[in-house]
Amino acid sequence: MRAGVRWLPLGLALVAGASNAAPLNLRVDRSPAGLKAAFRPDTALGGGVDGSTRGEIDRLFTPHNIAAMRSLGLRSLTYRLRTELGIEAWHWTEEGRWSDPAHAQGYWTSSDRPKQPVTLSWGYRLPRRGDTQDNANNLDFSRLTDGDLATFWKSNPYLDVRYTHEAAGRPQWIQVRLDAPTPIDTVRIDWADPYASAYEVQYWDGPDDYDSERDWVTFPMGRVAQARGGAETRRIAQRPVTARFLRILLKTPSGTAPPGSADVRDRLGYAVREVSFGVTGADGVFHDAVRHAASHDDQTFTHVSSTDPWHRAADRDPNLEQVGVDRIFQSGLGNGLPIMMPVGVLFDTPENAEALIRYLTRRGYPLRRIELGEEPDGQYGEPADYGALYLATLDRLRAIAPRLEYGGPSMQSAATDLPLVHGPARSWNRGFIAYLKSRGRLSDLQFFSFEHYPFDDICGDIHAKLIAEDALLDGMLKRLEAEGVPRTTPKVIAEYGFSAFSGQAMVELPSALLQADLLGHFLSEGGDAAYMFGYGPNTPINQHLACAGYGNMTPFLADANGQAAERLPQFFASRLISQTWLQPGHGLHRLYATHLDGEAPAGAVVAYAVARPDGRLATMVLNRSATQAFTVKPWAAGRLDVWQYGPDQYRWRPDGVNGRPSLDLPPAHWEAAGGEIRLPADSLTVILSRAARTPARSGRAPRSR
Secondary structure, eight states: OOOTTTTTTTOOOEEETOOOOOOOOEEOOGGGGGEEEOOOOHHHHHEOOOBBBHHHHHHSSSSHHHHHTTOOOEEEEEEEOOGGGTTEESSSOEEEEEGGGTTTTTEEEEEESSSSOEEEEEEETTOOOOOSSOOOOOOOOOSSSSOOOTTTTEEOGSSSSHHHSSSOOOEEEEEEEEEEEEEEEEEEEEESSEEEEEEEEEEESSSSSSSSTTEEEEEEEEEEOOOOOOOEEEOSSSSSSSEEEEEEEEEEEEEOOOOTTTGGGEEEEEEEEEEEEEOTTTTTTEEESSOOOSSSSSOEEEEEEOOOOOOOOEEEEEEEEEEOHHHHHHTTTTTTOOOEEEEEESSOHHHHHHHHHHHHHHHTTOOEEEEESSSSGGGGGGGGHHHEEEEHHHHHHHHHOOTTTEEEEEOOOOOOOOOOOOOGGGBHHHHHHHHHHTOOOOGOSSSEEEEOOOSSSSOOHHHHHHHHHHHHHHHHHHHHHHOOOTTOOEOOOOOOOOSSSGGGGGGGHHHHHHHHHHHHHHHTOOOOOEEESSOBBBOOOOOOOOOOSSSOOOSEEOOOOOOEEEOOOHHHHHHHHIISOOOSOOOOEEEEEEEEEEOOOOTTTTEEEETTTOEEEEEEEEESSOOOOEEEEEESOOEEEEEEEEEETEEEETTTTOEEEEOOOOOOEEESSSSSEETTEEEEHHHHHEEEEEEOOOOOOOOOO
């Protein structure tokens, strides 16, 4: 033992249940060097409330469900903004004003002085949309290939220098994905206003959209200057080029507006009614390879760099509800603590965001952090475009509420790579951070948030995935730092869960083990806060892979009325973590490094040790083996409290949508005074020293990053 090292008096010897292997000693290093991080449970652990479909908000926000959610002990709350995933504008209150009130259309700003409490709100579809698909309900379609010349796509006018205060405007683009590689020598563009007076028509020089060795190549005759809009059919190659992925790069805007327009935003950016690609035959007839249909299933896929947030009263989406802001703050789910609130960025206006912050601060609601947007990387646009909107929106909000913290971007993953991008620039986050640095404003990212759903594929060996999660999270945190996110910037997991898709593992014991490991690991690495997604009750579904089975991210099964019924593993894991491993409240907890000496199955057993503010030492031990039990032999003096949750408490009976627990008991609790403690396979155990001890004095605690 090194001089000056102080080891936790609770040592644990682990013995394989059916093995003659030597005991494994688990030690906790309470020396200054062993102090990993410090945090406060009431701000570090939380849950999230998302937008939903018609009627689900009212079903969720009942006294019964609110009490059930609060009982998890995850005291912080984040409000998730589904409209940013669905290419919709958020009317956070239905009271407000249109830029064109006579026609109930234009750019919407909710009232910061509504006369009625805001209990429910909606998303509004954007009729100038250019994306075939979205990440929410995915019921709309692109106006670029809908076959209707009365509709059009338009880029976001807030990317103009008038709003971004940049030295030059931002190019925009339209991408087209054909069904298969196809000979192309002609493009047809039906322009609206404003059109592009200079643009390039390009193809991706390979069959794989994620091959970063490839790049966009301009067609031999695809560089256009001094265009004049209107209906334009242009030969772009003498001989057809076979390609599947096509792009129109819009470089110089015309600055023209539709007749009768009085709003400057109408003449900013670019607008296109319809696009077509194909070949021109020897007879001069154009043969279109694009499928034109007002359906995301039937039209040729298109994707655009940005979208104009202009819309109409008729565009309200009844199937995208957001809980009203008054209702969320008055529900009790926030436990009187600041709620991390969002504002729309990609598909909303900064004026609407300003109004929301004015309203919330005027009402005196507890606020600390404001997330600007949600999952912008999942829109696969230009990270610099989001960066420009981020800074422009932040500047407006800071003028209203300078003491709040502003951050984001709530990435759908800390490791998003963009398709159809060459070289290192394919990293969305690298591009975003580089943009902030180029503006000299990296410090304006006051916290960095991302979502963490480690497994798209939840088939196969689930327990191997649990063990692999350690390296996945470490790799993501290292990648963020390598891409320029400062170590001192607080890291927030805005949503976490087993997978973004449903599966049986989510309602079995591995869901509890993943939650415990993720929280222990993330906090040990200096993570600032983590919010559980799937806070309310739900039912088993299968939405991705048949081999995944039926399940859902939820601590409760829902009854026929959407009310919390049977308690599932994430309920009991949340309680063990928040009420037993940790001392509830705002007290400072210190996490110490653990060391496992001897031979052990790689990653099967992990432990997280915390010194609580009451002086008690708590060790959370996870056995992630599917089959092998171990034995813990404490060699510390004094009595111990032990809580354990595993196969003796819970079993799931799979039956499709009718699956239910066949065994559903709370964690076992007993006292131990020496002897051995068995760790069953698939189990979560908390061992807590009975006698309070004076916390080790180990210098200043490292601040949570």
